[in-house]
Amino acid sequence: MEARLYVIPGSHPSMAARLMLEAKGVEYKRTDLMPVISKGALRLVGFPGITVPALKIDGRKVQGTGAIARELDRLRPEPQLVPTDPEQLAAVEEVEGFGDTDLQQPVRAILWWALRKDKAPLRSYSEGARLGIPIGLALKTAGPIVAASARLNKSSDENVRRALAELPAMLQRIDDWIGAGVIGGEQPNIGDYQIAPSLRLAMTLDDLRPAIESRPAGQLALRLVPDYPGKTPPILPPAWLQPLRSETAAA
Ligand SMILES: N[C@@H](CCC(=O)N[C@@H](CS)C(=O)NCC(=O)O)C(=O)O
DSSP, X not given: OOEEEEEOTTOXXXXXXXXXXHHHTOOOEXXXXXXXXXXXXXHHTTOSSOOSOEEEETTEEEESHHHHHHHHHHHOOSSOSSOOSXXXXXXXXXXXXXXXXIIHHHHHHHHHHHHHHOXXXXXXXXXXXXXXXXXXXXXXXXXXXXXXXXXXXXXXXXXXXXXXXXXXXXXXXXXXXXXXXXXXXXXOOHHHHHHHHXXXXXXXXXXXXXXXXXXXXXXXXXXXXXXXXXXXXXXSOHHHHHHHHHHHHHO
């Protein structure tokens, strides 16, 4: 099987695709792309869409975490990522949908807000990446990319403050799914792979980690993704973190 995965360093759905390929034991080559520039690069190599993860596998082009999971199940059924039992499938797809849209996006918005305020942590997110140019140079010229990414991901003060206020309820939903056994089992499914990397990326922010790490959601993220590049020292306004602080105190 010949496989090449296109990713953006630090991207949470890209991490999901990497973990699924590894779980399936599929060997693959990886191409690291810079955000924003990635859109044109993906078009150049023939993908119809503009987002990572994007996978070329045995001549087929598959884009998006969910589509990649289903293609991997088709090519190599074990371990199964998407359940076939209808009841289980419905439950897992609910988690998957939540991870794909509701959770991924606010985490992106929060991180780009932080990186726009201070670009220094960007280097830590590029750890181990091969961008085709020296990392130092990539980082020196990253200003416009950070600004564009913050704009594209709607990282306004208002959106980020709202995302932080909504995070406790999201974490509770994830804990409940773990409690009900929909995710968090011994054999991770697409729901696990959609959720864990997003939480793990959120945990690279020192401001967010304490509210996540000790609860079931955080434990799942740490189990599935023990290592995640990146570390952002405290930067978010304390008032915005209040909803998360009360959550930590209650736990
Ligand atoms: N929900 C999709 C989202 C994919 C997505 O939006 N990926 C982001 C990176 S996390 C991307 O490619 N953004 C383009 C950019 O940053 O320029 C999935 O899971 O595949």
